[in-house]
Amino acid sequence: MDSAPYGIHIVGGGLSGYAAALALAGHGENLTLYERTAPQTAPKTDAIRTTTINAVSYQFLQNLGVIDALPADAISPIRRIIVSDDSTAQQPLDPLMEWHHDQPLAWVIKNNDLINTMADLIKKTPAISRRTATITGYHPQHTDLGAVAAGLTSADDTTTDICVPASLIIAADGRTSPLRQAAAIQTISRDPKQSAIVATLTLDAPHEATAWQKFVKTGPMALMPLSQPFDAALVWSMTNDHATRLIEADDATFMHAFNTASGQIFGGAHAISPRQSFPIIPQHARTPIARRLVLIGDAAHSIHPLAGQGYNLAIGDIMELAGQISRTKTLGMDIGNAAMLKAYARARCPEIAMMTLATDGLNWLFSSGKKRRRLAGIGMSLANFPPLKALAERVASGRIFHRH
Ligand SMILES: Cc1cc2nc3c(=O)[nH]c(=O)nc-3n(C[C@H](O)[C@H](O)[C@H](O)COP(=O)(O)OP(=O)(O)OC[C@H]3O[C@@H](n4cnc5c(N)ncnc54)[C@H](O)[C@@H]3O)c2cc1C
Known part of the structure; x- marks a missing residue:
């Protein structure tokens, strides 16, 4: 039996959506990737930013052929x-x-080189179909398909109410994630x-x-x-x-x-x-899953950029999801089933919670008043003490949490 009879659909062609598409295609999945902007216009908006990646993310992108x-x-x-x-x-x-x-x-x-390089690799990957469409609707249970598929609707399908059935929808549609909103998943945000x-x-x-x-x-x-x-x-x-x-x-x-x-x-x-x-605007979703839907990257959590860890967290999401999908297939179960999604949510919780707390906390300590900054500075000097420093190093390298 096909383990994803209605396919895996990724919404969002940013750094997270592209990396997820390449990673899952490498695991033998057939995928559809939806991006609301045409490929030739997307990269121009991110010409100045850079992304710092840790050792685990570097290895992951190298395995996808991106680094080379x-x-x-x-x-x-x-x-x-x-x-x-x-x-x-x-x-x-x-x-x-x-x-x-x-x-x-x-x-x-x-960033521009990273996104353009991934776009080129996607073009060369036959398992990935790329569509320019703005996805607006999420229908957790398609009336004709019952519990085995969710539906996606696109704002561009104006003439008919086309509903694309999906075994699994991966929402990589950014901080304001229209899919997260359509699924009524609440967020906790700090401004x-x-x-x-x-x-x-x-x-x-x-x-x-x-x-x-x-x-x-x-x-x-x-x-x-x-x-x-x-x-x-x-x-x-x-x-x-x-x-x-x-x-x-x-x-x-x-x-x-x-x-x-x-x-x-x-x-x-x-x-x-x-x-x-x-x-x-740091925020995280109360849950990164809904029926046949999983949130990754900024759609699930966006953190303060002070530690340069947002995309590293997204790569952690993708590695975990790829692991869950391959395990589900090995067990002969259907991809996107509730148990698989719950396992994903459980596995991602510790790292996301820790990074959220650490980045919010550092920003709060260092951005508010000289005394508090000095105190934080003393704390950091103490953290220069070798065992604490080694721990900080393991966290920053992405090696503290087990990933598949
Ligand atoms: C100043 C700054 C510096 C940073 N530096 C670092 C760093 O050094 N290291 C690090 O790890 N992280 C860093 N980050 C975080 C990192 O940039 C983000 O975590 C990452 O870009 C998130 O990518 P994403 O693909 O999840 O979201 P986005 O980049 O927001 O991509 C979402 C995509 O979805 C598409 N989309 C949205 N809605 C729809 C729809 N309805 N239908 C179809 N497509 C849709 C959008 O067009 C977009 O292409 C930084 C962030 C900032 C702001």
């Missing part, structure tokens, strides 16, 4: 990580915590009233594969090394009002604000890209 297919200048290793705060403003590289290894600790990938400004900068001194994070008065600021020895990607979180002012400011004003807040890190820097701002 990336342009050479799209990916750069991180060999040193420095975390500091305001109190070290005189010597900006004085760390509260520091890691240094010969082997890369993490990698920084340009720290912050935005993250991203830009590419050229530094006055080479970064030497160093990722640098500083908790400054305005909010967490990170510089990630790019493939050019003097170029770095900036992610600077701050209040919405401050972000609006700095987005509207001219380059000289913005760079003055950056150089002052960073304490002339790497000797100073100047901007080589436009700036872009992203709202920060």
Whole structure:
């Protein structure tokens, strides 16, 4: 018997949907991938952002053939990580915590290159059918098909009420997930009233594969090394009002604000890209599952970007889901059955909860008042103590939670 008689349907062609499609096609599944924008227009919107991936995610993307297919200048290793705060403003590289290894600790990938490379691989994968459609409706039990399939409806099917039957629907449709809303899954959100400004900068001194994070008065600021020895990607979180002012400011004003807040890190820097701002609204779904529906990536959880872990969590979702699907098939059961989905939800809960707490907590501690920041800084210095540091390292590398 076919274990997914109505097919597996992935909604959303962002980083999560594309990686899920490639991973499941690699497991022998036939898939339909729906994206609301045509492939040639999608990548242009993410030209400045980068994504830092940990060792587990790197291995996963390498197994999919993504890493080897990336342009050479799209990916750069991180060999040193420095975390500091305001109190070290005189010597900006004085760390509260520091890691240094010969082997890369993490990698920084340009988002456009990552999404374009995955899009190319998808085109070359016959098991994946790609459709441009905006999915708006989720029907947990199709009237003609009973409990074995859910239905998907598309806003583009205006003339007839077409309902596509699906054994399993994977919602990778982002933070505002229309499918999550259609399934009436509630979310828990916090609004720290912050935005993250991203830009590419050229530094006055080479970064030497160093990722640098500083908790400054305005909010967490990170510089990630790019493939050019003097170029770095900036992610600077701050209040919405401050972000609006700095987005509207001219380059000289913005760079003055950056150089002052960073304490002339790497000797100073100047901007080589436009700036872009992203709202920060951490949230998670109360449950990542509904009948024949599973949420992955930002549709299930979006976290503060200060730790660069959002996409790493999404990859954790995909690895777990691929494992559950292959186990279900081996047992001769149907893909998308309730037990399989419950097992997925149970398995993902600890890592998502821990990352949510850690990123919310760090942001709260470091973004609110000098005393609290200093206290947090002392806490971090203590965490530089080897056993705690090793634990933090295992969490950051994605190796603390068992994945299939
Ligand atoms: C400033 C910033 C920096 C970050 N840095 C890092 C980092 O360094 N490391 C890291 O791991 N994470 C990072 N993240 C998080 C990471 O970017 C996200 O977790 C990741 O991009 C989520 O991808 P996604 O595919 O789940 O969602 P999205 O990127 O939101 O994709 C959703 C897709 O679904 C499509 N869609 C939506 N609705 C429909 C519909 N109805 N029908 C069809 N298609 C639909 C959309 O068009 C879109 O293509 C960062 C986030 C921010 C904001």
